[in-house]
Amino acid sequence: MASHQHSDPVAAADIAHHVATKLGEIGQRFTTGRRDIVSALAAAQRPLSIPEILDQAKGLAQSSAYRNLTVLENAGVVVRVITTDEWARYELSEDLTGHHHHMVCSVCGSVDDVRISDSIEHELDAALEKVAQKAGFKMAHHRLDVVGVCKTCQ
Amino acid sequence: MASHQHSDPVAAADIAHHVATKLGEIGQRFTTGRRDIVSALAAAQRPLSIPEILDQAKGLAQSSAYRNLTVLENAGVVVRVITTDEWARYELSEDLTGHHHHMVCSVCGSVDDVRISDSIEHELDAALEKVAQKAGFKMAHHRLDVVGVCKTCQ
DNA sequence: ATGAGTGCAAAGGCTTTGCATTAGG
DNA sequence: CCTAATGCAAAGCCTTTGCACTCAT
Numbered sequence: 001m002a003s004h005q006h007s008d009p010v011a012a013a014d015i016a017h018h019v020a021t022k023l024g025e026i027g028q029r030f031t032t033g034r035r036d037i038v039s040a041l042a043a044a045q046r047p048l049s050i051p052e053i054l055d056q057a058k059g060l061a062q063s064s065a066y067r068n069l070t071v072l073e074n075a076g077v078v079v080r081v082i083t084t085d086e087w088a089r090y091e092l093s094e095d096l097t098g099h100h101h102h103m104v105c106s107v108c109g110s111v112d113d114v115r116i117s118d119s120i121e122h123e124l125d126a127a128l129e130k131v132a133q134k135a136g137f138k139m140a141h142h143r144l145d146v147v148g149v150c151k152t153c154q
Numbered sequence: 155m156a157s158h159q160h161s162d163p164v165a166a167a168d169i170a171h172h173v174a175t176k177l178g179e180i181g182q183r184f185t186t187g188r189r190d191i192v193s194a195l196a197a198a199q200r201p202l203s204i205p206e207i208l209d210q211a212k213g214l215a216q217s218s219a220y221r222n223l224t225v226l227e228n229a230g231v232v233v234r235v236i237t238t239d240e241w242a243r244y245e246l247s248e249d250l251t252g253h254h255h256h257m258v259c260s261v262c263g264s265v266d267d268v269r270i271s272d273s274i275e276h277e278l279d280a281a282l283e284k285v286a287q288k289a290g291f292k293m294a295h296h297r298l299d300v301v302g303v304c305k306t307c308q
Numbered sequence: 309a310t311g312a313g314t315g316c317a318a319a320g321g322c323t324t325t326g327c328a329t330t331a332g333g
Numbered sequence: 334c335c336t337a338a339t340g341c342a343a344a345g346c347c348t349t350t351g352c353a354c355t356c357a358t
Binding site: 183185186204216217220221224240241242 | 321322323324325331332333
Binding site: 082083103112114116123138141144148 | 270
């Protein structure tokens with residue numbers, strides 16, 4: 001067993017298989033449109049907005065993108081990410097990418113992934129669990145963002 | 155000087171004065187509508203949605219609420235909070251409330267304030283600053299949420 | 309064949325904006 | 334008085350939904 005470590009990300013090559021399985025579990029097909037979306041997200045290594053996804057999944061209707069992302073979210077392979085941005089962003093779930101956080105640029109709205117040490121994650125979770133319990137709140141997970149100005153916007 | 159400690163919150167009684175000053179700095183008046191909004195936010199001790207604000211600032215038009223919140227945000231006394239919720243929430247800036255985080259209920263969307271120890275905040279900032287620098291990102295601050303299920307929804 | 313998936317266009321819902329009116333200094 | 338602030342209603346913008354068509358099983 002991997003001790004207190006978070007579960008490891010799925011290897012890139014196995015993502016498609018993993019997604020197909022998860023979709024199958026809720027009676028959904030792994031169609032071309034969904035395959036394109038997952039590929040775009042897997043390649044990006046950061047949360048993508050709908051326009052960005054549509055750029056890479058040429059031929060996919062905007063409404064289908066929204067619908068498919070909802071299906072993928074229900075299947076547990078995609079997560080809707082909230083930023084200061086006007087529009088929603090999506091990324092593969094941490095089952096596939098591993099636990100990480102985001103750096104959000106307050107100027108251009110871009111978002112990149114970052115990871116911090118397990119020891120700090122662990123301490124943080126312990127501290128949050130403590131205050132959550134005190135409030136009768138059942139913690140599922142935490143969300144941590146670095147807000148600032150990206151390299152390009154400085 | 156208060157060492158590494160984050161700046162202290164402004165006493166409740168002084169909030170109005172502080173807000174008036176900040177508004178004055180950008181050439182804005184502290185009108186009745188704005189006073190009502192600030193009072194509602196100060197009393198709530200948690201981020202409020204526009205509907206919640208309008209409930210307490212009776213007589214204020216929705217459009218005025220949006221406009222005033224934008225003005226207050228520009229004055230640096232109000233912050234727009236991002237949650238999983240469909241609608242925006244607003245709270246007084248940390249200048250007034252002190253540094254804190256949020257517990258977001260994934261069922262009903264409610265949000266409550268939480269605070270964790272300065273030592274962990276400090277460690278966290280150090281770790282985030284490190285990864286940010288490595289990416290050429292200029293960190294302004296961090297944002298941390300506990301996501302889970304609130305007392306009421308369990 | 310037969311229902312899921314897709315595209316297109318229209319509808320929704322929160323937020324923003326235009327314009328005439330009101331009020332604070 | 335004179336400009337900022339407000340209310341009301343219309344417009345915007347991202348997102349969702351309806352409906353007919355297509356594709357895979």
